Amino acid sequence: MRASRIAGLGHFVPERVVTNDDLSQWMETSDEWIRQRTGIEERRWVEGDVGASDLALPAAKQALAEAGIEASELDMVVFATLSPDINFPGSSCLLQAKLGVPGIATLDIRNQCTGFVYGLAVADQFVRTGMMKHVLVVGGEVHSSGLDISTRGRDVAVLFGDGAGAAVVSASTKGSREILGHKLHADGTHHDILMLGAPASGRNPRLTPEMLEEGLHFPKMNGRAVFKHAATRFPQVIVEVLEAHGYGPADIGMLIPHQANLRISEFVAKRLGLSPDRVHNNIQRYGNTTAASIPIALHEAVQGGRIKDGDLVVLAAFGAGLTWGASLIRW
Ligand code: UT7
Numbered sequence: 001m002r003a004s005r006i007a008g009l010g011h012f013v014p015e016r017v018v019t020n021d022d023l024s025q026w027m028e029t030s031d032e033w034i035r036q037r038t039g040i041e042e043r044r045w046v047e048g049d050v051g052a053s054d055l056a057l058p059a060a061k062q063a064l065a066e067a068g069i070e071a072s073e074l075d076m077v078v079f080a081t082l083s084p085d086i087n088f089p090g091s092s093c094l095l096q097a098k099l100g101v102p103g104i105a106t107l108d109i110r111n112q113c114t115g116f117v118y119g120l121a122v123a124d125q126f127v128r129t130g131m132m133k134h135v136l137v138v139g140g141e142v143h144s145s146g147l148d149i150s151t152r153g154r155d156v157a158v159l160f161g162d163g164a165g166a167a168v169v170s171a172s173t174k175g176s177r178e179i180l181g182h183k184l185h186a187d188g189t190h191h192d193i194l195m196l197g198a199p200a201s202g203r204n205p206r207l208t209p210e211m212l213e214e215g216l217h218f219p220k221m222n223g224r225a226v227f228k229h230a231a232t233r234f235p236q237v238i239v240e241v242l243e244a245h246g247y248g249p250a251d252i253g254m255l256i257p258h259q260a261n262l263r264i265s266e267f268v269a270k271r272l273g274l275s276p277d278r279v280h281n282n283i284q285r286y287g288n289t290t291a292a293s294i295p296i297a298l299h300e301a302v303q304g305g306r307i308k309d310g311d312l313v314v315l316a317a318f319g320a321g322l323t324w325g326a327s328l329i330r331w
Contacts, residue, residue: 004127006177006329007069007134007170009299010062012055013044013163013286018144020158027154034158039262043161043287045144051085053094055164056140059295060099063136067168074168075132076105078123080115080139080291082196082320083146084108095138105132111186112194113258113319115139115291116165120315120327121182123169133171139291140164146196148218156219159261161287165295176309177331183241184325190229193222194320230260233324234268238316241326252278253311253331254301258318259283259293268316280306290319307331 019042020031034040046055056079064071077099079092086094090108111118116139123135143160147153172178198216199206211217234257242248249272257265262283269279280301289296294315301307311331318324 002128002130003172004124004169004179005172005175006167006179008063008065008067008168009166009295009302010059010066011163011165011296011299012058012062013296014046014050014055016045016047017042018045023149023158026149027151027157029154029158037263038159039281039283040159040287041284044163046142046162050142051091051094052081052083052140052142052164053079053085053091053098055142055162056091056095056138056166057098059140059164059166060095060136060138063166063168067134067170069134069168071099071101074101074104074134074136076107076123076126076135078107078109078119078135078137080109080111080119080137081141082110082112082115082290083141083143091140111323112321113260113288113290113293114317114321114323114325116294117182117315117317117325117327118184118323120167120169120179121184121325124179124182127169127171135169136166137169138164138166139293139295141290141292143290146218148215152215153218155223156221159288161289163286163289163292163296165292165299167295177329180245180328180330181241182325182327183237183244185233185237186321186323188321190225190322191320193225193322195220227261227264229322230264230318231267233318234264234316235271237324237326238268238272238314241314241328245328247312249273251312252314254307254313255279256294256298256301256313256315257281258316259286259297260288260318
C-alpha cells in the first residue's frame with residue numbers, strides 16, 4: 001500500500017470583520033459574555049450572495065499552488081460543508097466547475113464540524129489504494145446568512161463564522177507531511193442536540209410560513225449537552241489515534257483542534273497535559289467555521305512557523321451528528 005501526504009494547504013476568509021460589539025446592535029448580548037464563554041472576539045461574515053464554493057475557490061487555488069500542481073491534475077474534489085451553496089447538487093460540483101476541471105470525480109461530505117477529518121480520511125484511502133494520485137479536500141462554510149441574529153438565536157449566532165480551508169492530498173513514497181492514519185466516529189442517537197430542521201424531506205410540506213415564523217430554518221443547539229459530549233470525545237479520539245500508531249499525548253508536536261470553543265480546547269489541552277505552545281487556536285478571530293476550522297487553523301499554524309518538520313500533528317474534530325474523529329500526520 002502506498003502512502004499519502006499533504007502536498008499543499010490554503011485558506012480564505014471574507015474581509016468583513018464582525019466584532020462582538022457589532023452583534024450587540026442586533027441582539028441582547030455582550031462582548032464580555034461571548035469572550036468569557038467561548039473566547040471569540042470577532043468573526044468574518046460574507047457580504048451579499050457568496051456561497052461556500054466561492055470561499056473555497058481561493059483556498060483551493062492556494063493549496064494547488066503550494067502542491068505545485070494544476071487543477072487539471074486532480075483526480076477528485078471532496079467538499080465538506082453543512083452550508084452548501086444550493087440544496088443540490090453539492091458544492092463539490094460547483095467548486096469543480098469553478099476550478100475549470102469538468103470530468104473529474106466529486107464528493108460531498110455531510111459530517112459538520114468533523115467533515116474535514118472525514119474528507120481527509122476518504123482522500124487518503126483513495127490515494128493509498130493507488131486509485132487516485134491527487135485529491136483536493138476542502139472545508140468551506142457560509143453560516144452568516146443562515147443565522148437568527150435576533151435575541152432568540154443569540155446562543156448559536158454568536159458562535160459561527162464564515163471561511164474555507166483546503167488541502168491537496170497526494171501519493172508519496174514516504175517523506176514529509178505524511179498522513180499516518182485516522183479514527184472516525186459518530187452517534188446519531190444525539191442528532192437532535194445540534195441540528196437545522198427545515199426545509200427537509202422529513203417534513204411535508206418542507207417549509208411553511210409557520211415554520212419560518214417558528215425559526216425552524218435556523219440551527220438549534222443544546223449548548224450544554226454539546227459541550228459535555230465534546231469534552232469527553234475530543235481527548236478520547238486523540239488518544240485513540242495516537243495509540244493506534246504507538247504514540248501517546250507526550251509525543252504530540254502540535255494539536256489542531258476543531259475551533260468550537262476556546263474553553264473546550266483549553267480543557268482538552270489540560271486533560272492531555274499539553275502546554276499552550278502545542279495547541280493552535282484561532283477561534284478568537286474567526287469563531288467556529290465548522291468544516292473549515294481545521295484546515296484554516298492548520299494552514300495558519302504552518303504559515304506562522306508553529307509546526308516544524310518532523311512534528312507529530314494531530315487534527316481533532318467534534319460536532320453535530322454527533323460526529324467526531326482525528327487524523328495523525330508526521331510533518
Ligand atoms: O462545533 C461544535 C458545536 N458547538 C459547540 O461545541 C458548542 C458547545 N457549547 C458551548 O460552547 C456553550 O454551551 C455555549 C457557549 C454555547 C453557551 O454557554 P453556556 O454556559 O452553556 O450558556 P447557557 O446556554 O447555559 O446560557 C446561560 C445564559 C442563559 O440565560 P439564563 O437562562 O441563565 O438567564 C442564556 O439565555 O446565557 C444566556 N445566553 C446569552 N447571553 C448573552 C445565551 N446566549 C447568550 C448570548 N449573550 N449570546
